[in-house]
Amino acid sequence: MDASEQMAQLGRRARAAARALAKAPGRMRTDALLRMADALEAHRGRIAEANARDLAAADEKGIKGAFRDRLKLTDSRLAGMVQGLREVAAMPDPVGELTGERVRPNGLRVAQMRIPLGVVGIIYEARPNVTADAAGLCLKSGNAVFLRGGSEAKHSNAAILEVLREAVVAAGLPADALMSLPSTDRAWIMEMLQAEEHLDVVIPRGGEALIRFVAENARMPVIKHYKGVCHVFVDRAADLEKALDIGFNAKVQRPGVCNAMETLLVHAAVAERFLPPMADRLIGAGVELRGCDRTRALVPAAKAATEDDWYEEYTDLILAVRVVDDLDAAIAHIETYGSDHTESIVSEDYSAVQRFLEEVSSSVVIANASTRFADGGQMGLGAEIGISTTRLHAYGPMGVVDLTTRKYVIRGAGQIRT
Amino acid sequence: MDASEQMAQLGRRARAAARALAKAPGRMRTDALLRMADALEAHRGRIAEANARDLAAADEKGIKGAFRDRLKLTDSRLAGMVQGLREVAAMPDPVGELTGERVRPNGLRVAQMRIPLGVVGIIYEARPNVTADAAGLCLKSGNAVFLRGGSEAKHSNAAILEVLREAVVAAGLPADALMSLPSTDRAWIMEMLQAEEHLDVVIPRGGEALIRFVAENARMPVIKHYKGVCHVFVDRAADLEKALDIGFNAKVQRPGVCNAMETLLVHAAVAERFLPPMADRLIGAGVELRGCDRTRALVPAAKAATEDDWYEEYTDLILAVRVVDDLDAAIAHIETYGSDHTESIVSEDYSAVQRFLEEVSSSVVIANASTRFADGGQMGLGAEIGISTTRLHAYGPMGVVDLTTRKYVIRGAGQIRT
Numbered sequence: 001m002d003a004s005e006q007m008a009q010l011g012r013r014a015r016a017a018a019r020a021l022a023k024a025p026g027r028m029r030t031d032a033l034l035r036m037a038d039a040l041e042a043h044r045g046r047i048a049e050a051n052a053r054d055l056a057a058a059d060e061k062g063i064k065g066a067f068r069d070r071l072k073l074t075d076s077r078l079a080g081m082v083q084g085l086r087e088v089a090a091m092p093d094p095v096g097e098l099t100g101e102r103v104r105p106n107g108l109r110v111a112q113m114r115i116p117l118g119v120v121g122i123i124y125e126a127r128p129n130v131t132a133d134a135a136g137l138c139l140k141s142g143n144a145v146f147l148r149g150g151s152e153a154k155h156s157n158a159a160i161l162e163v164l165r166e167a168v169v170a171a172g173l174p175a176d177a178l179m180s181l182p183s184t185d186r187a188w189i190m191e192m193l194q195a196e197e198h199l200d201v202v203i204p205r206g207g208e209a210l211i212r213f214v215a216e217n218a219r220m221p222v223i224k225h226y227k228g229v230c231h232v233f234v235d236r237a238a239d240l241e242k243a244l245d246i247g248f249n250a251k252v253q254r255p256g257v258c259n260a261m262e263t264l265l266v267h268a269a270v271a272e273r274f275l276p277p278m279a280d281r282l283i284g285a286g287v288e289l290r291g292c293d294r295t296r297a298l299v300p301a302a303k304a305a306t307e308d309d310w311y312e313e314y315t316d317l318i319l320a321v322r323v324v325d326d327l328d329a330a331i332a333h334i335e336t337y338g339s340d341h342t343e344s345i346v347s348e349d350y351s352a353v354q355r356f357l358e359e360v361s362s363s364v365v366i367a368n369a370s371t372r373f374a375d376g377g378q379m380g381l382g383a384e385i386g387i388s389t390t391r392l393h394a395y396g397p398m399g400v401v402d403l404t405t406r407k408y409v410i411r412g413a414g415q416i417r418t
Numbered sequence: 419m420d421a422s423e424q425m426a427q428l429g430r431r432a433r434a435a436a437r438a439l440a441k442a443p444g445r446m447r448t449d450a451l452l453r454m455a456d457a458l459e460a461h462r463g464r465i466a467e468a469n470a471r472d473l474a475a476a477d478e479k480g481i482k483g484a485f486r487d488r489l490k491l492t493d494s495r496l497a498g499m500v501q502g503l504r505e506v507a508a509m510p511d512p513v514g515e516l517t518g519e520r521v522r523p524n525g526l527r528v529a530q531m532r533i534p535l536g537v538v539g540i541i542y543e544a545r546p547n548v549t550a551d552a553a554g555l556c557l558k559s560g561n562a563v564f565l566r567g568g569s570e571a572k573h574s575n576a577a578i579l580e581v582l583r584e585a586v587v588a589a590g591l592p593a594d595a596l597m598s599l600p601s602t603d604r605a606w607i608m609e610m611l612q613a614e615e616h617l618d619v620v621i622p623r624g625g626e627a628l629i630r631f632v633a634e635n636a637r638m639p640v641i642k643h644y645k646g647v648c649h650v651f652v653d654r655a656a657d658l659e660k661a662l663d664i665g666f667n668a669k670v671q672r673p674g675v676c677n678a679m680e681t682l683l684v685h686a687a688v689a690e691r692f693l694p695p696m697a698d699r700l701i702g703a704g705v706e707l708r709g710c711d712r713t714r715a716l717v718p719a720a721k722a723a724t725e726d727d728w729y730e731e732y733t734d735l736i737l738a739v740r741v742v743d744d745l746d747a748a749i750a751h752i753e754t755y756g757s758d759h760t761e762s763i764v765s766e767d768y769s770a771v772q773r774f775l776e777e778v779s780s781s782v783v784i785a786n787a788s789t790r791f792a793d794g795g796q797m798g799l800g801a802e803i804g805i806s807t808t809r810l811h812a813y814g815p816m817g818v819v820d821l822t823t824r825k826y827v828i829r830g831a832g833q834i835r836t
Contacts, residue, residue, distance in 0.1 A: 019753060019779075022777075022779060023776075023777055096776070102798055104796070104797070104798055108787055108791060108796075108797075110797045110798055113775075113776075115779055117809050117810070118779075118809060196633070200808070200809050200810070201809075201810055215614070215637065216637065219633065219634065220808075221639050221640075221808065221810040221811075222639075223810075239832065241832075242832035245832065245834050246832065246834060248834075249834035249835055250834075253834070253835055253836075335437065357531075357827050357829075358441075358514070358531075359440075359441055361437075361440060361533055361536075361825060362825065363825050363826060364825065364826045364828065365825060365826070365827055365828070366827075366828040366829075366830065367828070367829050367830060368829070368830040368831055368832055368833075369526055369828060369829075369830025369831075369832070369833040369834070370833065370834045370835050372834070372835040373526060373828060373830075373833065373835060374826075374828075378522070378526075378835070379522070379526075379528045379826065379828070380520055380522055380528055390618070390638075390639065391535050391536060391618050391619075391823040392535070392618070392619055392639040392641075392810060392811040392823070393639075393810040393811040395823045395824060395825055395826075396825060396826045397826070405809040405810070405813045406813060407779060407780065407781050407782065407783060407813055407814060408781060408782040408783070408792075408797065408813075408814045408815070409775050409783055409784075410782065410783070410784040410785070410787060410791060410792075410797070411775075411784075411785050411786070411787075412784065412785060412786040412787025412791075413786055413787075414657070414659075414660035414663065414664065414786055414787070415786075415787040415788065415791065416663050416664060416666075416667035416668075416671070416787070416788045416790075417667055417671055417788050417790040417791060417796070418671075
């Protein structure tokens with residue numbers, strides 16, 4: 001049997017499971033999630049052992065630093081996986097709700113019903129905790145899922161998946177709700193991306209190279225974001241105390257994530273008052289500044305920014321800084337260099353705030369708060385399956401509801417069309 | 419300048435226009451649509467002349483029948499285009515609405531605002547009226563659009579587009595809101611499909627070959643449906659009078675369209691009473707029947723159906739007929755052979771109807787009415803930009819709201835993340 005026939009078989013199994021899930025009542029899916037959480041706790045030892053094998057292999061290959069760190073399933077990470085499953089279990093059931101019923105002149109009642117997407121593919125890199133997080137979100141929303149984790153975490157992922165599948169079966173649902181690929185070989189990603197009939201959507205989570213590979217090769221829809229070049233604009237009417245706190249928080253609180261600020265835009269009218277103290281605080285926290293000429297006139301410690309800096313996602317303690325003439329120039333900068341992720345304005349001017357929120361078309365636009373709030377958990381969506389900066393289907397952080405769609409339901413009394 | 423650089427230039431012009439449209443108040447977009455309608459009326463002669471050139475070229479190539487018919491802009495089709503634009507103009511503005519605001523424990527207010535998708539690509543075949551219809555729907559929803567019509571209609575499309583662009587400019591909006599490609603050469607479709615940065619979505623409208631070509635080559639999301647294999651299931655508890663009317667209407671009223679019935683499923687308990695009179699009415703209207711063995715035992719005039727018949731979209735006066743043991747068998751048939759388009763159950767049994775509406779996951783599920791109601795206009799969405807049988811973003815007939823997305827809007831009072 002060749003790989004594409006094998007993929008088709010796996011796809012049919014996942015489809016059958018998806019159909020069973022879609023018909024199962026919400027309490028069965030919730031029960032499965034609670035059992036999955038319990039099972040992870042009960043089989044901590046088995047999972048730790050598998051993780052140790054992955055870590056040993058990583059050490060042999062000389063893998064170090066942040067990558068090795070992401071691979072490691074500490075007790076607190078395992079507890080986080082368990083806690084995450086219980087939180088998702090406790091969320092309201094996103095499936096089945098009927099909304100927007102209207103009566104047509106001929107008496108037909110037209111409404112929409114929320115249903116699962118079907119079969120979801122998740123392609124991720126070294127973090128084995130994604131296996132449990134993604135499984136929970138997909139199952140809660142009634143979807144079957146193909147989980148394709150990185151080869152470095154293959155033993156950990158296989159152990160977690162085995163434990164989770166046992167729990168799903170114990171809950172009376174099909175094990176095939178949670179699928180993996182026959183190997184972590186990259187060729188299998190390709191098989192999966194070609195299996196348009198069998199997967200309804202693919203969500204890549206990882207570095208830009210992985211995401212571009214998926215976007216270029218997938219036949220089915222892909223929900224993705226390439227990068228987060230997030231801006232904070234300090235308006236002429238900003239409360240400068242708030243601006244200092246927001247600017248500092250957005251850059252320094254966790255610089256390695258996609259909702260951290262990468263470029264600070266400052267209205268020329270307040271640059272002289274705002275930039276020197278802002279720069280002092282940032283430099284004091286170890287931030288390297290790269291500024292435009294007007295910035296450098298006020299902050300001599302800043303290096304000269306190049307055109308490339310405005311496009312850059314540093315995910316590090318580096319910040320590009322630009323003085324702009326007005327709100328229009330700030331919006332134009334964001335339109336030119338932004339990544340449609342998250343932008344924040346700091347201003348007490350009603351019209352300036354309103355224009356920024358209406359005209360900036362990024363997936364999350366914020367007034368007077370840190371860009372770090374662009375996060376499913378912080379925004380009240382519950383756990384997050386990913387972030388979308390493409391506008392189809394979902395735009396911004398994606399929660400469990402974004403793993404569903406809506407079909408039309410029409411009730412008649414014998415109507416025919418004339 | 420090579421084609422891909424030329425495409426990028428066009429894409430940047432469209433993006434600039436899309437930004438201007440997104441910022442323009444709804445009344446300007448509505449005004450543009452009304453002016454477009456007036457302009458089509460005023461320039462009827464110019465358009466008719468261009469259409470005559472396309473028809474002459476088609477005649478020279480020996481193009482005949484339905485294809486030539488679709489190419490022809492009769493007075494009534496032109497009036498339909500004008501009327502369509504005025505109806506879309508009168509619809510509520512889908513852009514700008516803020517919904518679902520919730521207050522987080524830290525006081526942040528999180529809501530969603532409806533915004534245009536950006537730049538939409540429409541790829542269609544011989545019908546020149548699509549040029550005006552699609553332009554109107556995209557402009558109403560604040561999107562710029564690339565219109566790529568078939569080469570057979572190139573003079574008609576160019577004339578219509580020129581007239582429409584003049585009207586858009588007269589309304590104070592950028593002409594580049596309505597774009598075309600430099601030529602109708604197929605290579606330009608390919609350029610467009612690779613221009614991921616410049617188009618947010620592509621919607622192909624036409625035959626299955628065109629749609630598959632687009633799905634396989636597009637880098638950006640594609641909203642599509644391949645075919646409509648629509649089912650009517652006559653349950654054991656059906657009101658057989660209603661079932662006869664619905665079955666006849668679903669097949670015969672307009673057999674060439676995607677929401678016509680292609681397969682009739684009949685519960686074994688009523689097959690003997692229902693099938694002979696149903697067959698008489700259908701055969702009387704010239705319908706060829708292809709049945710399973712149990713069907714043929716009751717309707718000797720029916721030919722034997724093959725496995726392929728269950729998958730077939732005839733778009734013609736041909737109908738596949740199958741007797742099934744129960745509701746489960748009907749649902750299983752639809753899951754195996756259906757195309758996720760539209761299915762209808764005829765039944766007076768509350769539980770059977772409810773199960774069918776909940777469990778069948780096609781984009782439109784109907785109780786006790788003809789499948790022919792699966793249509794944006796009939797369902798109250800207004801004019802239709804297309805139908806989606808893939809579950810991402812939109813599922814079922816797509817109206818003007820489906821050409822928008824929602825960004826998150828967060829209002830704070832200086833919050834930072836800790």
